[in-house]
Amino acid sequence: MCGIIAAATEKSVGKLLVQGLYKMEYRGYDSAGVALHQIDDIAHLRSLGKVKKLESKMVKEKPKGKIGIAHTRWATHGKPSEENAHPHVSNNRVFIVHNGIIENYVALKEQLLKKGYKFNSQTDSELIAHQLDFFLNQGSEMLEAISLLKEKLEGAYAVAAIDLKNESHFYLMRNKSPLLLGQSDSGMFAASDPLALADLTNEFVFLEDGDVAEVSAKEYKILDKNQKRAIRKITTIDVSSEAMGKNGYRHFMEKEIYEQPTAILNTLDGRIGGEDVLENIFGEGSNKLLSKVERIQIVAAGTSLHAGRVAANWFSAIANLPTQIDYASEYRYKNPYVDKNTLLLTISQSGETADTLGALRYAKERDYLGSLTICNVPTSSLARESDFVLLTNAGPEIGVASTKAFTTQLTALMLLTLSLAKARKLNPRLRGRVVGALRALPEKITESLELKPKIIKIAKEIAKKDNALFLGRGIFYPIAQEGSLKLKEISYIHAEAYPAGELKHGPLALIDKNMPVIALAPENELAEKLISNLEEVKARGGKLFVVGNAAGNMKLKAKNLINLPECDFLLTPILYTVPLQILSYEVALLRGTDIDQPRNLAKSVTVE
Numbered sequence: 001m002c003g004i005i006a007a008a009t010e011k012s013v014g015k016l017l018v019q020g021l022y023k024m025e026y027r028g029y030d031s032a033g034v035a036l037h038q039i040d041d042i043a044h045l046r047s048l049g050k051v052k053k054l055e056s057k058m059v060k061e062k063p064k065g066k067i068g069i070a071h072t073r074w075a076t077h078g079k080p081s082e083e084n085a086h087p088h089v090s091n092n093r094v095f096i097v098h099n100g101i102i103e104n105y106v107a108l109k110e111q112l113l114k115k116g117y118k119f120n121s122q123t124d125s126e127l128i129a130h131q132l133d134f135f136l137n138q139g140s141e142m143l144e145a146i147s148l149l150k151e152k153l154e155g156a157y158a159v160a161a162i163d164l165k166n167e168s169h170f171y172l173m174r175n176k177s178p179l180l181l182g183q184s185d186s187g188m189f190a191a192s193d194p195l196a197l198a199d200l201t202n203e204f205v206f207l208e209d210g211d212v213a214e215v216s217a218k219e220y221k222i223l224d225k226n227q228k229r230a231i232r233k234i235t236t237i238d239v240s241s242e243a244m245g246k247n248g249y250r251h252f253m254e255k256e257i258y259e260q261p262t263a264i265l266n267t268l269d270g271r272i273g274g275e276d277v278l279e280n281i282f283g284e285g286s287n288k289l290l291s292k293v294e295r296i297q298i299v300a301a302g303t304s305l306h307a308g309r310v311a312a313n314w315f316s317a318i319a320n321l322p323t324q325i326d327y328a329s330e331y332r333y334k335n336p337y338v339d340k341n342t343l344l345l346t347i348s349q350s351g352e353t354a355d356t357l358g359a360l361r362y363a364k365e366r367d368y369l370g371s372l373t374i375c376n377v378p379t380s381s382l383a384r385e386s387d388f389v390l391l392t393n394a395g396p397e398i399g400v401a402s403t404k405a406f407t408t409q410l411t412a413l414m415l416l417t418l419s420l421a422k423a424r425k426l427n428p429r430l431r432g433r434v435v436g437a438l439r440a441l442p443e444k445i446t447e448s449l450e451l452k453p454k455i456i457k458i459a460k461e462i463a464k465k466d467n468a469l470f471l472g473r474g475i476f477y478p479i480a481q482e483g484s485l486k487l488k489e490i491s492y493i494h495a496e497a498y499p500a501g502e503l504k505h506g507p508l509a510l511i512d513k514n515m516p517v518i519a520l521a522p523e524n525e526l527a528e529k530l531i532s533n534l535e536e537v538k539a540r541g542g543k544l545f546v547v548g549n550a551a552g553n554m555k556l557k558a559k560n561l562i563n564l565p566e567c568d569f570l571l572t573p574i575l576y577t578v579p580l581q582i583l584s585y586e587v588a589l590l591r592g593t594d595i596d597q598p599r600n601l602a603k604s605v606t607v608e
Ligand code: G6P
Pocket: 301, 302, 303, 304, 347, 348, 349, 350, 351, 352, 353, 356, 400, 401, 402, 601, 602, 603, 604, 605
């Protein structure tokens, strides 16, 4: 989603603001802007497109200022354009940047229009600048103005603001949208993502809902939701910009695909021992909770939801537990029935997806046994607000299309499955077998990465098409869904996934020589049935590509077959994901799309 950064130092902050925007660009990248306090005026530069364009503008115009705010945008209200880019300004005096959505913006805008304010954008954010200007004109100081504003706004927001008549401070306010302060000897900073402040500081203060803050180069003052002075704990986070480099790869997505063996090792590290999963890996007291679980409710979005769908199969098969799974964006609105002893399980790479976070907050008011999250970002709201957490420890994922976050989520979900089975005293031998297979998994993934030359050949055929169909059965259906999501996200080819048995109930009508069909065919009890489904495709002239070892008798050309290394069947969904990731990446490369920042998408969707 959008990214915010603010800084106050003894030197000009223009460069560091732009560097921070680059580090957050994965969150949103349709326009960017900066406002720098130059004492006599505020330099205000905005540009449509990526941060690079803004940087070129800054190199030309050379604005200077020791206080500044900046923003990279992912459009919600109002199309991507220079007028809709942040910072927004009122009366050439108040400049603001905003993440989130102001839900009552229509009513507030109307009031401001009546007071004579003119709006220059179609955003919901601009009213924040005008409303602050209004309070300042009524005689308020900025800290008071921002506190008054907080009372008026409904929705989610992280805001940073500067005032022409105050050359030494910037101001912050937060509600349901991430915002943190960074402190150092050389100045004070704020950002919506700690990564933006990598190399500037490792000391962070998380603002809480309802907080406002006044920040200078030397100090800061936070007022909580009751307007009381608040002292918040300082958290040390080591964010190195090295982890944020491409390290020789062409794209972050490529690097992240190749990081998977190490990422999975990191997920497993300290969580398995001997022939079992270790105790309390989700936090002190988690085993006691797990032993009481009778049902699981999963809530997640996008790729994380696909991980949940795989896990639901594992929970049932290995831990004898039923699971209900919902899109995070739907869950709260269906008046969910909460059965006795149900565990609320959220899955999220970022830990900031607004719908998933909203679901957790809603669930806390309901009669759940407890909440557990599988998350990649230790400092995220989801990790902080859940009762128990298992961090995937995959390292920062920058490419918008999720890769290593998914396979590490699956690894973590298998650890959860084993922990539930252990707490329920089930399947000790099977647990031992799976733990052994988990240890071998990084090596298997490394072997599957070596299939790239073969996959490139298939990519050349798929890159010429406008549509693609992915097929899987059972636990491979969510993997087919993930494969199809990857392809559409980064290559813009329309792709759909079906459980192969459903083919004859509709999608078979689409099959002809222009429809590539990518089927996942592991050797399992469904293999025979799957092969019959694939024969149906072949008989109708469909172009078939098969990933897996079960298609040996189909007389397919070798170039259309991708055989994977042998692996414990329960972990095959993780292994089979890898060739699909490489396939999408190579297709997108051939089609020349913007792989790390595909059009219209954002890495972390912090609006509902
Ligand atoms: C966005 C990203 C997806 C991701 C989804 C859920 O749509 O582009 O890659 O799967 O959000 O994100 P989360 O951080 O909650 O896993």
